[in-house]
Amino acid sequence: MKLRTAAGLAGCLMATVAAGQNPQPAGAPKAGDTRALEAGAKLLQGNAPLAGFDIYLNGFHPMKDHPEMQVEAHHFCRQVNEDFAQCALFDGNTRTANLNGIEYIISEKLYGRLPPDERQYWHPHNGEILGGQLIAPGLPEAAEHALMKKKMNSYGKTWHVWNTGANGKPGDALPLGAPMLAWSFGRDGELLPNMLEERDTRMKVHTGEKRKSRADLKPLAHPQGGVDALKGKFPRQTQDIPGVVDSQPPPAVK
Template sequence: MKLSACMATAICVVGLGSGCVATAQSESPPKTAPAGEAKYDDTRMLEAGAKILQSNSPLKGFDVYLNGFHPMKDNPEMQMEAHHYCHQVNEDFAQCVLFDGNTRTANMNGVEYIISEKLFNTLPQEERKYWHPHNGEILSGQLVAPGLPAAAEHALMKKKMNSYGKTWHVWHTGHQGKPGDRIPLGEAMLAWSFNRDGEIMPGLGEARDKQLKVNRAKKREERADLRALAKPQSGVDDLSGKFPRPTKDIPGVVDQNAAGQKPSH
């Protein structure tokens, strides 16, 4: 699933140039198969009937596809690639369903809500610890929109600058060669974002890039102009020092407290 054809066309029409041509999207199948028997014939018949007689209206509109990575806030070395299928509800709020792949057999393993800086600044202080900043993901080239032409992806990332996400993973479906659980187990896990180079596990980003034919270094270079839009964000330093590897600042990614800013109320 990519940005819907109508939406992609609209982006191209709104001044992104005549060279705006959608690119092919690479498949990324899930690595975990859920426990359970194959569907019985009567189950398939019920599904066919439901498809004809019932509406799936709440699912329509989840047509913005983003791919990125999440470390778990309480266990930063548990890291997952996340395929986001999002619905932009309004200019300041989006809601996303997360999967461990982008094929028909992908497993739903979480949810993410994305809000603008404006809405984040309305949150009470106690609530903000659940919302991770996005500038590091964008400026590093980690967050991508597979299948979109470069100009349209750049416009999308520009709109997400200074935004925040609240993400819960409810199923550990595997990472970095480690097998996932066959069914969702345990408590929901609050996920965070990578805000420094070196925080992501060696090999995790490279494997995604190879699978989806992504060039993170090139995207990082192409997004250098977005640094001018970057404001200090809450939560950039929340996982500082919690990774067993050397880390390095990402230009333009600054914590509010380090910048001497008082969080807005």
């Protein structure tokens, strides 16, 4: 994935880093006085705005304008109220993970209040949920199922701001270029299969089993805007996910 607009920009400024790793950002190691300031801040300042980001979701994002640019996204979210959540996105789930994006999640009710021109930025979630791609690592099955039920028919607005490497491609040692609007996968076959297999193996989950366990959520699915936004933009054969339907009917055949 390239989150920049000028080809070769990274090469002019810094070396790239290997994909599959959390890149060490460019810069000198922390000095002793910096570490001392950090220790003092930890004792005296607190981190109240971050304390509520305690919901962990893992899924995948294609870039809307470049669907073959795909990343695994680790979401750490705060549920503000029943209709709105906000998430910090990272390229991993360890202490060395890099912040590389943000996502806001809204309910179907709030999406319905958006001006038509605004809706182009909000991707639907039913495909991720019913397809089994979106998971909540570490939660018991019953708790994860309840969480996914809560997120049915919701929408996300996601911006990725740093290419830190994905799917065998190198990343950048600093955030470069313009942010890129991310989207969701609404059909089987859109997500690169090796990315799903690697995630499932590493996190010891089985997307197919997740999908089966969520079959009871299908009757809750409403048609959503944006399901067909990436239709036909992948070189691979794709298939509809049962229950995942675009809210805009296809044009009449004349």
